[in-house]
Amino acid sequence: MSRLRPHGENHFVDRIGWLRAAVLGANDGIISTASLIVGVAAAATTQGEVLIAAIAGLVAGAMSMAAGEYVSVSSQSDTERADLARERKELSASPESELDELGAIYAARGVEPALARQVAEQLMAKDALTAHARDELGISEITTARPVQAALTSAATFSTGAAMPLLMVVVSPAGALVPIVSAASLAFLAVLGAIGARAGGSNVLRATIRVTFWGALAMALTAGIGKLFGTVV
Ligand SMILES: [Zn+2]
Secondary structure, eight states: OOTTSOSSOOOOHHHHHHHHHHHHHHHHHHHHHHHHHHHHHHTTOOHHHHHHHHHHHHHHHHHHHHHHHHHHHHHHHHHHHHHHHHHHHHHHHOHHHHHHHHHHHHHHTTOOHHHHHHHHHHHHHHHHHHHHIIIIIOOOSOOOOOHHHHHHHHHHHHHHHHHHHHHHHHHSOGGGHHHHHHHHHHHHHHHHHHHHHHHHTSOHHHHHHHHHHHHHHHHHHHHHHHHHHOSOO
16 A cells, blocks of 8 residues: 555546646657657758757747647637626526526436426525536636646646657767667656556556557658658658
8 A cells, every 4th residue: 555545535637637738748749859850860861950850849849839728728718708608698688597497407417307496596596607607508617717827838848848859869879869769758758658647547557558659650650751751851
């Protein structure tokens, strides 16, 4: 029995959110940068050129992650805000049919109709908007989504991941660049996969195999393309 194991049940869903995002960001950084390095190196360019391609890949990837995350989080919070505004309007315009609606939702979940109506009445008496947001719209708390924070976080996790294969380019001798970057990157991916799985309470071996498989596939593919075209991918 590990002394780190807390008493009682473990619930992973709370911490899996940010950890999953961080591990995925770093995975992306490792896989895309390592693939880029292997692809460029397979085209038999100099170590300096490989390094420039890797740095450009890091910056481009981090910016693309940040932009993607910003847009996605912003549009999600726009949608939630619009939904809530519409719901608020409906609640003040037709409270009676909103009560019917909420009661029907609980009844559909198996609550006896009279009781379902009673539950709906009591919940709406306390906080009608929250009750409708949760059970009708599926918004569990009025989220204050922070697009900028999300963007910076994913850029940072991607860059951290991308820095690992990039450092390998710096330290490895020119002749052994491809095998060293590939092997080290797969090892980084395996460790990250294991950490993520362990923290999330899922199967460590399966997660590790999954992530290293996709990493190896990505690198093999870009190496093949780099060799084929003999030029920057
Ligand atoms: Zn409603």
